[in-house]
Amino acid sequence: MATSESASLSKTVKQHYMDLSQGDKVQAMYIWIDGTGEGLRCKTRTLDSEPKNIDDLPEWNFDGSSTYQSEGSNSDMYLIPAAMFRDPFRKDPNKLVLCEVLKYNRKPTETNLRLMCKKIMEMVENQVPWFGMEQEYTILGTDGHPFGWPSNGFPGPQGPYYCGVGADKAYGRDIVEAHYRACLYAGVKICGTNAEVMPAQWEFQVGPCEGINMGDHLWAARFILHRVCEDFGVVASFDPKPIPGNWNGAGCHTNFSTKEMREDGGLRGIEDSIEKLGRRHRYHIRAYDPKGGLDNARRLTGHHETSNIHEFSAGVANRGASIRIPRSVGQDKKGYFEDRRPSANCDPYAVTEALIRTCLLSEEGEEPKEYSK
Template sequence: MKKALAKRDEQIKSIKALIKEKNVRFILLQIADILGSVKSTTLPVSQIDKIINNEVMFDGSSIDGFARIEESDMYLHPDLSTFIILPWQTHNGYTTARMICDVYMPNGEPFEGCPRYVLKRALEKAESMGFTFHVGPEPEFYMFNVDEKGNPVLENNDKAGYFDMAPLDKGEDVREAITIALEGFGFEVEAAHHECGPGQHEIDFKYADALTTADNIMTFRYVVKKIADDFGLFASFMPKPVEGIAGSGMHLNMSLFNNEKNIFFDENKENGLSDETMYFIGGLLKNVKGFTAITNPLINSYKRLVSGFEAPVNIAWSEKNRSPLIRIPAKRGLSTRVELRNPDPSCNPYLALATALTAGLDGIENRISPPEPVNKNIYKMCLEERQENHIEALPKSLYEAIAELSKNEVVKEALGNHVTNKFISAKLGEWEEYVAKVHKWEIERYLRAY
């Protein structure tokens, strides 16, 4: 306890020194709602003592999935380790700092509907088993032109493809600006390139502990949208914004460590993969239908999860090819990892990492062995071949995914009752609104025919 208090005192001292040194005028406090949207409030720096003493209150009933009107008072508890000066100045020359917050109830207890708390709870379970969870994401996004009113139009700003360069790639300057801004947030950017679709891009940053990674994904989406807007473009993390071309995914490269040792690596195994790796994969494969609604939370997510665009729709794993749901990259040692390929960048990263981790730990706890790896190209298999190899498919719609979530006790326990119920309610409402609409395809298909 004394060490924790001493560390906190040092953090506060450092924060106040930076505020003075960098001419900080405002403090932005950030949280995520259950659906993964960033919410924030900005306070003048004169309120810094109130901020660091966890005295900032907000109305939880106004945020999706948080609280009822009669229990709306909630408090922001900033994570002091997330304090950072935004790497751009405001128009008047002042700077703004940001802190990511946890949400607490008036009685001092963590709010069970706070997505960050859901992930922390899953990480505590991993820690009790002797593990720390590391994740490296690969988020993709599209950039579109805007009209004269600044509204996005489904017109890609280039015609380039995978790894293309300028002049075909019109997004090079934007990616460089995004990379510089991310480095200002403390990111170590490992790669930035054009993806398969026209106007589609990917920027990868170094793996970190899961809580830091989830915070970084939220920051990443904010930075990408802001810098694209600075260039007169619109960036979108919608999974399938344009019909007929590649959708945007966010592969998750996951590993478990014990101190400095990657427990997924076993030099005594022929393939270098430990028993824990196999069980972790088994847990993922067993529970993936249950957490697909979390990793792929939009109706539009399932327009990406279709055959023909290299999207992972088949529940299988492999060390050698990219067609199954789970791939094991070739590097071993500290880099040994499990790549989960179905998540998309619209997901709430805190909930996605919490459910994927819990699914994997279920495999380790219960020694769930995965089936044999599938080293053939599943995309070219016919239905009979897939059935012979016992290869099932992911849910084909958000409604189907919600039904799978509703009956998966492992995933529901990871989320907690509050988040499970609020998430399902919100997504069923979204589905009911969608199915009540008459879409252009239906008119084109049926109006004249019937």
């Protein structure tokens, strides 16, 4: 399996420099989503003191013509700090800064979905919406071959790998452990991890997060995963169906609840939301992957623990349904539900916004409603 050349550089030599004092200065790594809606970019600047909150961070800019976000003739884009985390790679007092991207005219870029999501979340903040997202991913070599798979064949059939233990079942646990600890250090609300059904496929969970924080924390966790994999010389893929055939795809199952749903008798609110979702299935499918459903069509086949992309379904403890009500929720008559349709490469801002629009704002139809300021 191919690994990157940079991974073979001496980390001991690098550590000599990382141990040098940085004085009173702080390194802030600005992170943003590029024009693909999936890729992440970053660059670093020096600050004179440690920022205590977002307001302490200056705006910045970058060349959008090199990130699929503008033409060279008018390429300056604005980076607007939106969320700040501790930097697990450079350590305190250094920071990771998740940013929104604005065009030259101060309007959001096409892949800046955070701005509208935040507005929608503010409309329903009194209902205290909570989200939890289960991010599946696949570890690949730099040649695209799954980590640990035979170079000229396939591993044994699926069965022993899910939550597996042992060198012949769990592929790449060092990466998973490093990512988990880095997220905890950064302040990302990571709440768990496990090996998935396909070998070299893993999942981590983020949440519960309220409102816009869900998207912020999942994107930060994704960035940290990419950086950890970079150090190990491998690649984290969020492709919804990285290996065709009789192998599980990768999703980003999204758990959702409101204050009402979490209280006694909340099952009624859950069932009401599911009914609304059933009437707006195509809208959600378009929102649940960056290509308007084309990526998810490879995954949502009705097989390998997925629903069929063309049909809406719901059920208690049914992992082959569009919406799953956990068995404990059915028994307690309160809690949350799980939307199993979002793809692994979804934009969490788009997913959470769509759920709010349909379930809480009672929107209908194929297009999102526009609200006056």
